[in-house]
Amino acid sequence: MIDTFLKKLGKGGLYRKSDDHREEGIFSLSSGYITLQTKLDLTSTNRCGICIKNVNGTYFSNTIEEVQEFLRISNSEFRTKHILINDKYGYLWIMIKGISIEDILVASNGIADVIIDRGFKDQMLAAVFEFRKTVSPNSNLDSSQLEPQFLIFNYKREKFYPFVPLASQEKRHSDLELVLASIISKEIPWETDMSVWYPMWDMPFNKMRT
Amino acid sequence: MSRPWQRRDNGLTLRMIMSFVILTLLYLVFLGVLVYLGVGFIPITIVASVLIIAQWYFSDKIVLWSSGAKVVTREQFPELHGLVERIVAMNNLPKPKIAVINSSVPNAFATGKSQRSSVVAVTTGLMDILDSEELEGVIGHELTHIRNRDVLVITLASLFSTVAWYLMQFGFYGGLYGGGMGGYGGGRDRGGGGGAILIMLAVAAVTWLVSFLVIRAISRYREFAADRGSAQMTGKPVQLANALMKISGTMQRVPNRDLRKVEGLNAFFIIPVNSGRQTIANLFSTHPPVQMRVQKLLEMEASMA
Numbered sequence: 001m002i003d004t005f006l007k008k009l010g011k012g013g014l015y016r017k018s019d020d021h022r023e024e025g026i027f028s029l030s031s032g033y034i035t036l037q038t039k040l041d042l043t044s045t046n047r048c049g050i051c052i053k054n055v056n057g058t059y060f061s062n063t064i065e066e067v068q069e070f071l072r073i074s075n076s077e078f079r080t081k082h083i084l085i086n087d088k089y090g091y092l093w094i095m096i097k098g099i100s101i102e103d104i105l106v107a108s109n110g111i112a113d114v115i116i117d118r119g120f121k122d123q124m125l126a127a128v129f130e131f132r133k134t135v136s137p138n139s140n141l142d143s144s145q146l147e148p149q150f151l152i153f154n155y156k157r158e159k160f161y162p163f164v165p166l167a168s169q170e171k172r173h174s175d176l177e178l179v180l181a182s183i184i185s186k187e188i189p190w191e192t193d194m195s196v197w198y199p200m201w202d203m204p205f206n207k208m209r210t
Numbered sequence: 211m212s213r214p215w216q217r218r219d220n221g222l223t224l225r226m227i228m229s230f231v232i233l234t235l236l237y238l239v240f241l242g243v244l245v246y247l248g249v250g251f252i253p254i255t256i257v258a259s260v261l262i263i264a265q266w267y268f269s270d271k272i273v274l275w276s277s278g279a280k281v282v283t284r285e286q287f288p289e290l291h292g293l294v295e296r297i298v299a300m301n302n303l304p305k306p307k308i309a310v311i312n313s314s315v316p317n318a319f320a321t322g323k324s325q326r327s328s329v330v331a332v333t334t335g336l337m338d339i340l341d342s343e344e345l346e347g348v349i350g351h352e353l354t355h356i357r358n359r360d361v362l363v364i365t366l367a368s369l370f371s372t373v374a375w376y377l378m379q380f381g382f383y384g385g386l387y388g389g390g391m392g393g394y395g396g397g398r399d400r401g402g403g404g405g406a407i408l409i410m411l412a413v414a415a416v417t418w419l420v421s422f423l424v425i426r427a428i429s430r431y432r433e434f435a436a437d438r439g440s441a442q443m444t445g446k447p448v449q450l451a452n453a454l455m456k457i458s459g460t461m462q463r464v465p466n467r468d469l470r471k472v473e474g475l476n477a478f479f480i481i482p483v484n485s486g487r488q489t490i491a492n493l494f495s496t497h498p499p500v501q502m503r504v505q506k507l508l509e510m511e512a513s514m515a
Contacts, residue, residue: 039512051470089470126469152469174464175343175452182448182508198469 025158026109026127028188029151033101033131039183042131042149044101048108049130049203050094052115053123054086063118067094067111074110078103085204091125095208104129112155124155128163130205149176151184152200154191160184161191163199170201270329270361273321279309279331286310293342294330294349301443303353306330316340316457320352321361328356340453347440347450348457354439360432367425430498437503441510451507458500 036042054060064084071082071094080098087093094111098104108127115124129151150163162180164173177197181190191197274281284291290308298305306322309331316336322328330352337345355361441447455464465472497503 087470089468091470154469170466172464172466174455175448177464178448178451178504178508179511182511185508194464196465198465198467198472200469 025160025189026105026112026153029129029160030102030105032184032188035184035187036131036180037134040179041134042180043134044104045130045132045148046098046101046104047130047205047208048096048104049128049205050096050108050111051125051128051200052092052094052120053125054090054092055120055123059118060120060123063115063120064092066118067114070110070114071096071107074107078107078110080104080107082107083208085207087202087204093204095204097208101129121155126155126200127153128200128203129153147173148205149173149180150200150203151180151188152198154196157191157196159189159191161194161197163197165199165201170199172199267323270321270323270327273319274309274329274331277311277319277331278313279311279329281307281309281329289342290332290337290345293346294353297346297350297353297443301353303357306353306356308332310334310337314338318348318352320355322356323362325356325359328361330356336457339456343444343446343449344453344456346444347446347453350440350443351436351450353443354436355432357439358432358435360436363432364425364429367421367428433497434503434506437507438510441507445514447507447510447514451504451511454500454504454507 033044036044068082068084071080074080078098079100080096080103082094082096085093085095096104096107096111098107112124112127115121131149131151133146133149135146147164147167150165151160152163153160162177164176164180165171166173184190185192273279282290287308287310290310294308295305297303304326306320306328307330309329311317311331311333313333314335315333316339318330318332318336320328320330330349332345332348336348340348437447437450440450444450
């Protein structure tokens with residue numbers, strides 16, 4: 001079993017050409033985050049969550065077991081930590097925390113590879129990446145701007161869209177979402193159809209120790 | 211400091227001049243044809259001129275009256291007045307009169323013959339759905355219409371269309387009448403009169419159609435210019451983008467239902483992204499599509515970041 005994981009670390013697994021644009025899609029963030037940093041002072045918190053629809057049965061739970069095994073083995077390489085959380089919607093979240101954004105991009109992609117290899121592609125819902133405003137000493141930002149801002153990658157459409165929830169209510173900061181769109185929509189695969197910018201409320205980011 | 215959105219709009223000036231040249235030529239050609247055909251030219255001109263001057267002179271009153279807008283004082287709407295005053299003070303513009311329309315439909319317009327006598331009108335619905343920054347964006351847009359003298363521009367542009375329209379009407383009846391008289395006179399001009407009517411109608415129709423389309427094009431372009439002006443005035447293009455989306459109802463398209471709840475409805479994910487533009491409809495509309503305006507505003511926002 002370990003062989004499979006090690007193979008994934010090599011060219012054959014992680015960077016293989018695939019019929020979908022998932023990899024290049026997610027990896028576009030490795031340059032896109034610099035734009036967010038320089039133009040919006042938004043930095044990656046190096047945390048991401050992968051949201052998967054739960055399936056009953058041992059084959060799926062074995063797959064998740066493999067994912068965890070993969071993360072444990074690759075830990076030394078990617079410097080990531082992870083936890084699993086089941087949410088109230090019946091979805092499984094694999095929450096990853098890394099040292100740099102590359103770590104979480106590579107790790108999230110490896111996870112997707114394992115899950116897709118086991119035939120659960122249709123269960124993959126979204127990968128969510130968290131960003132926050134960098135606070136400089138002389139900035140006068142209001143508190144709403146310090147809330148986390150998310151880029152959601154929809155695995156079905158293989159595109160990113162913004163999601164900036166207002167703290168403690170099911171409402172969105174549409175102006176901040178539009179600012180995000182204006183800055184980064186040309187650099188990463190972008191969801192131009194706003195009618196599918198579905199929110200994801202109560203994501204378990206706060207359940208991860210920072 | 212020379213960012214793309216800050217540059218002066220030379221394209222606008224050029225387009226305006228070109229449009230006027232084209233319209234004037236069309237107008238002259240049309241008149242020439244009428245004169246050549248011997249239509250009673252002087253009465254037509256007098257009536258048309260009077261109507262146009264009246265339309266121009268009473269334009270703001272007509273607009274305010276027909277829209278039901280009431281000019282309001284600072285005491286009645288202190289916040290709205292304050293908001294407008296902040297923008298005009300920052301941008302060294304004369305303060306317009308402010309009018310409010312009691313309507314739940316979110317909308318705004320500017321009117322007036324000169325900068326000093328201009329009026330900015332907003333509906334109560336607009337004030338209800340927009341926050342103050344978004345409202346600033348909309349007011350900035352209307353103030354740019356005033357600064358660019360768009361009311362005058364559009365009125366003048368419409369003038370040609372209106373004149374062509376009147377002449378077409380008069381020409382049509384005049385031509386019939388003339389043709390009929392020719393018949394009584396012994397049939398000498400009958401054949402020639404019929405052909406002339408057809409030519410004249412064709413020329414009039416083409417004149418009117420082209421001028422109509424040109425006005426629509428000018429109008430759409432002025433909207434973009436006003437969006438850009440607003441972005442310059444407020445420095446927050448994204449707020450106007452937000453406002454436009456709210457007003458047009460596009461905002462309602464941004465969903466509030468959780469992705470995990472709609473995931474089962476696979477239909478959501480196979481709807482193709484709508485890229486087909488309705489070009490013909492666009493030709494006839496006075497405002498560019500909201501999506502395009504929002505896109506341009508977001509580009510401005512990106513260039514300001």
